Amino acid sequence: MQGTLQQQSIEVEDALVVQELFYQNEWTDGLPVVPPTKDKIETMLETVPMDPQTIIGTIPERGSVFTLEVAAINAVIAGCLPEYFPVVVTALSAISDPAFGLHGPSASTHGPAILIIVNGPVAKSIGLNHGQNLFGPGVRSNSTIGRAIRLMLMNAGGTREFDRSTLGHGGKFSYCIAENETTEWQPLHIQKGYSQETSTVTVFAGEAPNQFQNHTAQKAESILLTLADRMAALGTFNINGHSEMAVVLCPEHYQTCQSQGWDKKKIQEFLQKHAFRTRAELIRGGILEEEVQPEDEKTKIFAVESPEDILLVVGGGDAGRFSACIPGVNISHGDLICSIFQQYRSCLLYTSPSPRDVEESRMPSSA
Numbered sequence: 001m002q003g004t005l006q007q008q009s010i011e012v013e014d015a016l017v018v019q020e021l022f023y024q025n026e027w028t029d030g031l032p033v034v035p036p037t038k039d040k041i042e043t044m045l046e047t048v049p050m051d052p053q054t055i056i057g058t059i060p061e062r063g064s065v066f067t068l069e070v071a072a073i074n075a076v077i078a079g080c081l082p083e084y085f086p087v088v089v090t091a092l093s094a095i096s097d098p099a100f101g102l103h104g105p106s107a108s109t110h111g112p113a114i115l116i117i118v119n120g121p122v123a124k125s126i127g128l129n130h131g132q133n134l135f136g137p138g139v140r141s142n143s144t145i146g147r148a149i150r151l152m153l154m155n156a157g158g159t160r161e162f163d164r165s166t167l168g169h170g171g172k173f174s175y176c177i178a179e180n181e182t183t184e185w186q187p188l189h190i191q192k193g194y195s196q197e198t199s200t201v202t203v204f205a206g207e208a209p210n211q212f213q214n215h216t217a218q219k220a221e222s223i224l225l226t227l228a229d230r231m232a233a234l235g236t237f238n239i240n241g242h243s244e245m246a247v248v249l250c251p252e253h254y255q256t257c258q259s260q261g262w263d264k265k266k267i268q269e270f271l272q273k274h275a276f277r278t279r280a281e282l283i284r285g286g287i288l289e290e291e292v293q294p295e296d297e298k299t300k301i302f303a304v305e306s307p308e309d310i311l312l313v314v315g316g317g318d319a320g321r322f323s324a325c326i327p328g329v330n331i332s333h334g335d336l337i338c339s340i341f342q343q344y345r346s347c348l349l350y351t352s353p354s355p356r357d358v359e360e361s362r363m364p365s366s367a
Contacts (some may be wrong), residue, residue, distance in 0.1 A: 003052045006052070019033065026160060027155055028077070028151075062162065087122060102157075105205035107163055110166075110207075113168075113172045113175045116203055118145075119202070123199070131318070134316045170208060186263075187313075188202060207326055219260070237329075243304070245309060246312075247312045
């Protein structure tokens with residue numbers, strides 16, 4: 001490990017006392033924690049050969065700064081193994097990119113969470129789940145990487161003060177998946193110009209998965225029409241203005257589409273074209289309170305403006321024809337500005353923004 005640790009150390013009697021200490025000081029997400037002892041923090045930092053005080057991200061609107069040391073502390077607390085830490089660091093750098101606009105989605109009443117999608121060799125090497133129960137519990141890497149990001153936002157990013165979510169959702173505990181890269185389609189990172197051997201992290205501020213089913217359709221077009229209808233639900237945030245949309249296609253739906261000659265690009269184009277409501281439907285559905293005019297019957301309000309606004313991956317269990325769309329943050333409202341998927345070259349490469357107004361983390365370095 002390069003450099004030295006600077007966070008305050010606290011001595012406690014045992015691990016049970018640590019739990020109460022963390023609850024009382026609001027250093028946890030409400031779940032039990034792994035005590036962040038000095039040796040655990042240093043072991044975590046050894047996987048990223050940088051000075052512990054390196055700034056890996058910021059939220060400038062809040063004067064919040066993420067240092068490597070504080071990231072390591074929260075990764076330990078979350079239960080991460082050391083080999084997960086490069087993914088955590090890359091995700092923190094990604095959400096701190098000014099184009100992502102982290103302050104907006106982490107403060108909005110809309111209540112989105114940060115979805116992390118990992119591609120490349122690192123996903124397999126650390127055992128990330130891309131299959132059955134994709135968004136559910138049970139896999140350590142998925143659960144703890146997503147949890148580490150949320151703990152960083154709570155303990156170093158000021159979200160306890162700024163988060164005004166009306167409802168929130170379970171992804172605010174953890175929201176991390178891998179893409180199924182065993183298909184005939186190009187994985188997300190290759191679509192974005194990276195090589196098969198490069199490991200990447202994609203971040204997306206979105207709602208909980210909006211699941212849909214189509215167990216009867218034999219045609220790919222029929223499945224995609226059902227999906228398009230789900231993407232353009234009257235109450236979805238997307239209908240109120242432009243945002244992006246993530247789509248997770250299950251293996252059975254993928255197999256139907258792929259066997260009939262559909263690829264990701266063709267699906268994105270189809271969904272953009274068919275995921276809409278007419279202005280008349282918005283009026284009849286109560287979204288717009290006005291009288292329907294003849295031209296409203298033909299005026300289309302699209303869920304997304306461009307096929308490129310759809311982030312499409314394959315994932316989920318082999319059995320069951322259940323897929324999902326994930327509406328993103330609406331970017332037409334003030335500071336809710338999200339360049340939703342922001343990739344970084346590799347989980348083994350890091351960039352740090354210039355230091356801004358640094359404020360001390362609330363976290364102790366060991367217990």
